[in-house]
Amino acid sequence: MKVESVKVKRPISAEERERRTKMEDELKDARTWFDYLVPRQLRRVYFAAGAVSCTVASVIALTKLLQNPALQVEDGGQYNLAINLVGLILFAGAYTWEGAQAEKRVERRRTIREAQIRLGDREVYVNKEGEKMSRLKPVDDNWILRRLDRWGNKDKLPMIGPKKGAILQGLVVQRAPQTIVEVGAFLGYSAIRMGQVLPPGGRIISYESDFKWLIAAKRFVWQAKMADKIDVRWGRAQEGIPQLKTGSLFSKPIDGIDFLFLDAKPSEYLDYLLAAEPLLNPGAVIVADNAGIFSKSLTEYLNYVRGSGRYKSEIIESTLEYRDDVQDGLEVSTYKGTDLS
Ligand SMILES: C[S@@+](CC[C@H](N)C(=O)[O-])C[C@H]1O[C@@H](n2cnc3c(N)ncnc32)[C@H](O)[C@@H]1O
Numbered sequence: 001m002k003v004e005s006v007k008v009k010r011p012i013s014a015e016e017r018e019r020r021t022k023m024e025d026e027l028k029d030a031r032t033w034f035d036y037l038v039p040r041q042l043r044r045v046y047f048a049a050g051a052v053s054c055t056v057a058s059v060i061a062l063t064k065l066l067q068n069p070a071l072q073v074e075d076g077g078q079y080n081l082a083i084n085l086v087g088l089i090l091f092a093g094a095y096t097w098e099g100a101q102a103e104k105r106v107e108r109r110r111t112i113r114e115a116q117i118r119l120g121d122r123e124v125y126v127n128k129e130g131e132k133m134s135r136l137k138p139v140d141d142n143w144i145l146r147r148l149d150r151w152g153n154k155d156k157l158p159m160i161g162p163k164k165g166a167i168l169q170g171l172v173v174q175r176a177p178q179t180i181v182e183v184g185a186f187l188g189y190s191a192i193r194m195g196q197v198l199p200p201g202g203r204i205i206s207y208e209s210d211f212k213w214l215i216a217a218k219r220f221v222w223q224a225k226m227a228d229k230i231d232v233r234w235g236r237a238q239e240g241i242p243q244l245k246t247g248s249l250f251s252k253p254i255d256g257i258d259f260l261f262l263d264a265k266p267s268e269y270l271d272y273l274l275a276a277e278p279l280l281n282p283g284a285v286i287v288a289d290n291a292g293i294f295s296k297s298l299t300e301y302l303n304y305v306r307g308s309g310r311y312k313s314e315i316i317e318s319t320l321e322y323r324d325d326v327q328d329g330l331e332v333s334t335y336k337g338t339d340l341s
Pocket residue numbers: 158159160161183184185186187188189190191207208209210213235236237238263264265268
């Protein structure tokens with residue numbers, strides 16, 4: 001493993017403290033109110049003290065019993081011994097159990113740290129004292145994409161994924177658009193990918209019809225530090241896009257669309273395109289996801305972009321997100337403009 005040497009600032013700033021608090025969520029212990037009220041260290045001190053006092057009391061009771069068995073038994077001295085022995089067993093048991101729990105917790109945190117290092121979310125460094133340490137990397141676009149890819153892989157989420165995402169990024173680089181409109185934000189994954197290669201001054205308007213995904217996308221876009229260039233809007237794209245021309249109380253009108261990414265309901269792709277067509281700038285690139293796997297539902301759309309004469313269109317073949325064994329593709333169409341000569 002590559003070990004980086006970096007300067008460690010001490011004490012850590014309030015900003016850094018806040019950042020760590022936010023990011024250490026995976027390392028946080030599941031604590032109950034009891035843990036907050038009586039922390040484990042305090043419990044261990046209490047159990048240790050209890051065990052020691054029961055030991056001392058047992059020794060005293062036993063000594064007395066040996067010295068004067070008959071009198072002691074009459075006085076109930078044997079109960080005194082028994083109670084202290086039981087107390088000793090309970091306190092010692094609780095002390096040992098708490099110790100085992102503490103070790104388990106340390107082990108769990110170590111496992112999580114190692115996983116974070118392996119996944120690239122945590123970096124290893126050597127501090128001023130020469131000790132090998134690790135810390136979470138700052139949350140940025142790549143951090144968010146790594147996390148979303150992990151979820152995507154695990155739960156086969158319908159995000160464009162790294163393979164088609166790289167193709168999409170290549171197309172954005174080629175066209176260098178100032179205005180991108182996306183239909184279907186979901187968690188903001190594809191918007192963040194496009195945002196990574198957006199030329200300076202460019203912006204992305206991404207539509208999401210489901211409120212819960214809108215909130216999630218806004219969160220990830222904000223965490224990826226792209227809120228200034230990615231505007232996730234709530235609503236059905238076919239209704240929102242025509243309003244882009246005139247703007248609204250909250251948004252300025254746009255000059256035109258240079259890049260349109262369609263990734264919502266395949267049966268509605270043609271509706272999205274027809275809603276956007278009056279705003280398309282000549283040379284605008286339209287990318288339709290899942291043109292391979294959903295080619296049947298996309299028949300109308302594909303017939304339109306391939307046969308209307310308004311577009312130069314072809315499919316770029318790839319595989320379905322997070323599945324190397326299922327063929328898929330992106331239909332890439334270039335708008336020729338209204339002058340069709
Ligand atoms: C396949 S996901 C989008 C994935 C995203 N583009 C990515 O790659 O990360 C499709 C999303 O489109 C949204 N959606 C469906 N119909 C829509 C519409 N008419 N307008 C806007 N969003 C829509 C769904 O709620 C869903 O979150």
